[in-house]
Amino acid sequence: MIGLAIAWRAAQRGMKVTLLEREDFGAGTSRVAAGMIAPISEARPTEQPLLRFALASSRAYPEFVAEVAEASGRDPGYLATGTLAVARDRDEAEALERELAMRQSLGLPVRRRLASEARTLEPGLAPALRLALEISDDHAIDPRMLVPALAAAAERAGVELRVGAAAQALSVTGRRVDGVVLAGGERVAAEQVLIAAGVWSGQLRGVPEEAQVPLRPVKGQIMRLHDPAGAGLLTRALRIPGAYIVPRGDGRYVLGATVEERGFDTTVTAGPLFELLRDAIELLPGLSELVLDELIAGLRPTTPDNAPMIGPGALAGLQWATGHYRHGILLAPATAELAVRCLLGEEPPPALSPARFASVAVSC
Numbered sequence: 001m002i003g004l005a006i007a008w009r010a011a012q013r014g015m016k017v018t019l020l021e022r023e024d025f026g027a028g029t030s031r032v033a034a035g036m037i038a039p040i041s042e043a044r045p046t047e048q049p050l051l052r053f054a055l056a057s058s059r060a061y062p063e064f065v066a067e068v069a070e071a072s073g074r075d076p077g078y079l080a081t082g083t084l085a086v087a088r089d090r091d092e093a094e095a096l097e098r099e100l101a102m103r104q105s106l107g108l109p110v111r112r113r114l115a116s117e118a119r120t121l122e123p124g125l126a127p128a129l130r131l132a133l134e135i136s137d138d139h140a141i142d143p144r145m146l147v148p149a150l151a152a153a154a155e156r157a158g159v160e161l162r163v164g165a166a167a168q169a170l171s172v173t174g175r176r177v178d179g180v181v182l183a184g185g186e187r188v189a190a191e192q193v194l195i196a197a198g199v200w201s202g203q204l205r206g207v208p209e210e211a212q213v214p215l216r217p218v219k220g221q222i223m224r225l226h227d228p229a230g231a232g233l234l235t236r237a238l239r240i241p242g243a244y245i246v247p248r249g250d251g252r253y254v255l256g257a258t259v260e261e262r263g264f265d266t267t268v269t270a271g272p273l274f275e276l277l278r279d280a281i282e283l284l285p286g287l288s289e290l291v292l293d294e295l296i297a298g299l300r301p302t303t304p305d306n307a308p309m310i311g312p313g314a315l316a317g318l319q320w321a322t323g324h325y326r327h328g329i330l331l332a333p334a335t336a337e338l339a340v341r342c343l344l345g346e347e348p349p350p351a352l353s354p355a356r357f358a359s360v361a362v363s364c
């Protein structure tokens with residue numbers, strides 16, 4: 001997602017871009033993601049620079065997807081769903097009240113809803129509901145539709161798209177990056193190399209120790225289901241403590257997701273998925289009738305402060321755009337804009353710069 005969005009925007013700004021993808025587009029974490037565009041639901045008071053960036057990206061989404069649709073001739077799968085966060089019992093309701101107060105103190109638009117009001121909005125919800133927050137500005141997109149649409153837009157804008165092209169090492173002369181060496185030995189020359197390889201971004205050889213960025217995988221298990229009866233069980237994205245359900249608008253749903261520190265493990269395990277289903281069905285009983293289409297796990301590329309790293313690295317000609325953690329889909333439009341400005345020589349905000357991590361010294 002991130003690499004394609006940047007490649008497209010860079011080509012629009014007149015740059016000559018080659019995009020190297022070792023498998024196929026969407027082979028990485030982006031095809032696993034639920035696709036929530038939910039800066040308000042995910043807001044943390046300790047992550048204000050990230051929140052500002054995320055809000056800007058969310059606001060940019062309608063125009064971004066309209067442009068992608070126009071440029072690609074494909075539907076990018078955007079759905080203005082709105083979001084409902086719900087509580088089942090007194091403890092959860094108290095926690096939700098605190099979430100409401102925190103969001104209000106940050107000036108974010110959130111509306112408190114009684115259980116009866118929430119059930120009028122979403123009749124599929126169980127009577128067990130205690131309280132809800134309506135977050136009308138948090139929406140969703142289907143990343144499996146956006147990724148191919150972005151690839152088509154990028155290709156039409158002149159990006160050379162190379163799938164099956166695994167970058168193996170940076171080509172560095174002196175302290176300047178001048179290209180990439182592929183797994184087969186071919187060298188692709190470039191004035192600048194931008195690494196947007198998600199959670200695998202730290203694995204490219206030839207990056208000196210002091211130029212590396214701190215990244216770790218955070219595993220997420222998720223499932224895809226569909227309703228043979230069609231759309232209607234749920235129209236808004238639904239958040240419950242520890243889980244969410246995202247409707248695609250056509251009877252398909254995504255139920256996610258676990259957050260696990262297990263290194264590069266992508267196995268699918270019974271226990272966490274059982275817990276997701278149990279909690280979701282308690283609040284949305286109709287979910288138990290859905291057909292299970294897919295169980296899958298992905299790896300969120302995560303930095304020590306959960307914000308992405310966008311901009312120049314510690315070698316001349318080296319740029320990064322990675323570490324998007326839980327928000328790579330949400331942050332794609334704003335990341336693409338910022339990364340392109342950095343490729344043109346601008347500095348990123350310090351809170352998003354790779355240089356904020358001690359071992360990275362920026363070199364333009």
Ligand SMILES: Cc1cc2nc3c(=O)[nH]c(=O)nc-3n(C[C@H](O)[C@H](O)[C@H](O)COP(=O)(O)OP(=O)(O)OC[C@H]3O[C@@H](n4cnc5c(N)ncnc54)[C@H](O)[C@@H]3O)c2cc1C
Nearest residue numbers: 002022028029030033034035036167198220327328329330
């Ligand atoms: C369960 C789950 C749910 C999520 N839900 C959401 C959500 O609702 N909203 C949201 O905003 N985010 C969500 N995320 C996070 C989001 O998926 C990621 O932040 C985002 O996909 C990262 O995108 P990316 O382009 O950086 O990485 P990726 O999508 O992983 O892309 C990296 C690409 O680089 C390629 N690559 C790797 N190494 C090389 C190499 N050496 N040479 C060439 N190519 C290479 C890979 O094949 C891959 O295609 C979720 C993540 C998970 C796991």
